[in-house]
Amino acid sequence: MEDPPHGNTREERQAVAQRVGAYLTKAATAAGFDVRQRAGGRAQLADLLGVSLTTVSRTLDGKTLPMPSQLTSWASVLRLDHQQLLLESGLIPSKPSPESPNRDVASAELTPEAAMDAWEITDPKIRKMLKGNIGQAVELQREIDASDPGATARG
Incomplete structure (x- = not known):
């Protein structure tokens, strides 16, 4: 596997690789590594990271993630x-x-309706099903709490 997918296009992935490379170069320099070409810091990093010198160079140069x-x-x-x-x-x-x-839902008391509105669930059938499921879940939780008061503290 080459690079992890960060972006939809090759250009977006390359831009991310360049940002990461610039950040890691700055951080490595701040940590005392001389990461200029042939200065030795890249080889030191490669040894400490357990990767090849080529991998370190391609990462710092923003060519790969x-x-x-x-x-x-x-x-x-x-x-x-x-x-x-x-x-x-x-x-x-x-x-x-x-x-x-x-x-976040901007309501003082969260209701199933407020949650569905915040999640932009507009289909009446889905709203009815979800409201019923939420009602069942709340009722089950109340039954559990009533039968075992320590359950919520452990959860």
Whole structure:
């Protein structure tokens, strides 16, 4: 497997690889590695990461993306927070997209109707089915809580 798919087009994937390469180059330099060509820092990184010098060079030069397991190694070797590496390199967005189904619902009390509205579920049959399922789930939870008061604390 070559690169993980980050983008729909070759150009988008290349742009991501360049952002990641620039971020990792900056982080490696800040960590004390001289990553200029033939300066020795790339070879040191390759040894510490357990990958080839070519892999390190192609990553730092923005030609290829590291595999997810390699990102973990990069973060460990460069003493970076994994989440921060993903955010600052542009591999994951800093804010959830507005289309995200997990966005917050702006209501004081969450009702099935409010949730379905927030999720943009408009089909009457689906709304009826979902409302019934939510009602059943709430009732089952109440029965469980009534029979075992410690269940919610453990869950």
